Amino acid sequence: MNLPFLRNRAQDVGAGCHAPPQTHWAGLPQITIVGNPNVGKSALFNRLTGSYVSVSNYPGTTVEVARGQGTVNGQTLSVVDTPGLYSLMPGSEEERVTYSLLFDEPSAAVIHVVEARNLERMLALAIPCSAVPGSGQFWMVF
Numbered sequence: 001m002n003l004p005f006l007r008n009r010a011q012d013v014g015a016g017c018h019a020p021p022q023t024h025w026a027g028l029p030q031i032t033i034v035g036n037p038n039v040g041k042s043a044l045f046n047r048l049t050g051s052y053v054s055v056s057n058y059p060g061t062t063v064e065v066a067r068g069q070g071t072v073n074g075q076t077l078s079v080v081d082t083p084g085l086y087s088l089m090p091g092s093e094e095e096r097v098t099y100s101l102l103f104d105e106p107s108a109a110v111i112h113v114v115e116a117r118n119l120e121r122m123l124a125l126a127i128p129c130s131a132v133p134g135s136g137q138f139w140m141v142f
């Protein structure tokens with residue numbers, strides 16, 4: 001995962017790499033990380049925030065929202081990691097958590113993490129996620 005335009009806040013301010021990521025960073029523009037289960041959302045979250053949430057090669061690792069703070073192009077942002085989902089028609093509790101967050105908390109940017117090997121399956125989520133009402137930019141990260 002190569003994101004040269006992103007700087008880790010841990011490098012900026014010396015935040016602890018194991019700081020709990022649950023604080024709500026009220027008032028900051030929010031970027032919300034979404035995608036299918038097991039595609040690397042939490043790995044990206046950890047990279048952006050310098051926090052640590054569980055990463056494992058097993059779908060359904062993240063079952064609740066994690067929040068942290070990161071810096072993108074010099075701007076401090078609230079970064080949110082979400083449970084994986086297959087569609088915006090929630091069928092499980094984890095999917096409902098992500099669905100509610102997307103619609104209840106408009107994001108400055110939604111980051112859709114996709115696995116390049118399974119693009120066709122991943123892209124089914126891209127169109128609805130890029131069109132969430134109230135959200136700003138839509139980025140896709142491979």
Ligand SMILES: Nc1nc2c(ncn2[C@@H]2O[C@H](COP(=O)(O)OP(=O)(O)OP(=O)(O)O)[C@@H](O)[C@H]2O)c(=O)[nH]1
Nearest residue numbers: 037038039040041042043055056057060061062084
């Ligand atoms: N090859 C490769 N593997 C990665 C990358 N990022 C994460 N992984 C691996 O992908 C697996 C899933 O990573 P997670 O970050 O837990 O994925 P997730 O999307 O948060 O998964 P859920 O919380 O279960 O939805 C782990 O085994 C990671 O080590 C990447 O950029 N490249």
Ligand SMILES: [Mg+2]
Nearest residue numbers: 041042061062
């Ligand atoms: Mg996860």
